[in-house]
Amino acid sequence: xxxxxxxxxxxxxxxxxxxxxxxxxxxxxxxxxxxxxxxxxxxxxxxxxxxxxxxxxxxxxxxxxxxxxxxxxxxxxxxxxxxxxxxxxxxxxxxxxxxxxxxxxxxxxxxxxxxxxxxxxxxxxxxxxxxxxxxxxxxxxxxxxxxxxxxxxxxxxxxxxxxxxxxxxxxxxxxxxxxxxxxxxxxxxxxxxxxxxx
Numbered sequence: 615x616x617x618x619x620x621x622x623x624x625x626x627x628x629x630x631x632x633x634x635x636x637x638x639x640x641x642x643x644x645x646x647x648x649x650x651x652x653x654x655x656x657x658x659x660x661x662x663x664x665x666x667x668x669x670x671x672x673x674x675x676x677x678x679x680x681x682x683x684x685x686x687x688x689x690x691x692x693x694x695x696x697x698x699x700x701x702x703x704x705x706x707x708x709x710x711x712x713x714x715x716x717x718x719x720x721x722x723x724x725x726x727x728x729x730x731x732x733x734x735x736x737x738x739x740x741x742x743x744x745x746x747x748x749x750x751x752x753x754x755x756x757x758x759x760x761x762x763x764x765x766x767x768x769x770x771x772x773x774x775x776x777x778x779x780x781x782x783x784x785x786x787x788x789x790x791x792x793x794x795x796x797x798x799x800x801x802x803x804x805x806x807x808x809x810x811x812x
Contacts, residue, residue: 621662621663624663625663625664625673626677627653628649628653628655628660628663628664628670629670629673629674629677630653631649631652631653632644632649632652632670632671632674632719633674633715633716633718633719634652634715635648635649635652636715636718636719636722637715637718641718641722644667645667646660646664646666646667646670649667649670668726668730671719671722671723671726672723672732672733672736674719674723675719675720675723675733675736675737675740676736678716678719678720679740681716682705682706682716683743685705686701686702686705686706686747689701689702689704689705690702694751694754695751695754695755695757695758695760696751696755696760696761696805696808698751698754699748699751699752699755699774699805700801700805702747702748702751703774703778703801704798704801706744706778707778707781707797707798707801708781708782708785708786708797709797709798713785714785714786717782717783717785717786718786720782721782721783721786723737724737741775744775744778745771745772745775748770748771748774748775749767749768749771752767752770752771753767755808760808760809761808761809762808762809763807763808763809770808773804774804777800777801777804781797784797785797
């Protein structure tokens with residue numbers, strides 16, 4: 615009887631292998647051959663799952679985004695307003711090796727998205743989703759009187775997104791072990807400013 619292959623599980627194995635290769639060798643070193651070797655696949659065996667490295671990268675980006683959203687759902691359960699916003703931001707920030715490796719996947723995807731409308735659309739859709747979540751938390755915080763700053767929520771949401779995305783780049787470039795050194799303090803400082811009358 616032929617072995618039943620779980621294609622979704624195989625795709626995730628390839629994504630995990632891609633992360634490990636990028637962490638060790640960088641994006642240029644993440645060839646389809648290296649990824650196949652890392653995952654224990656024959657080189658040609660990747661084609662049914664990902665025809666090109668670009669399709670693998672797009673899948674990896676979506677997987678990182680979905681994994682992050684899963685973690686966010688866990689840490690924000692039962693929270694609202696600023697506590698939920700803080701928990702959301704802390705989960706997105708690259709504060710440990712897993713999330714730094716996720717940043718190493720996301721950054722090459724962004725580079726490709728500059729000249730690829732399909733990838734750019736995936737990125738914009740993802741950021742629209744996060745922006746909506748942030749705006750929801752901010753609206754709850756305003757209702758409670760926890761935000762006194764006169765800056766519009768739309769501007770605050772954009773500032774936070776820029777901070778979170780910029781942190782991905784900083785973490786990927788930081789020396790080993792120093793990526794999240796000041797990120798939590800920066801976040802707390804920013805959230806404190808939201809409570810100030812400006």
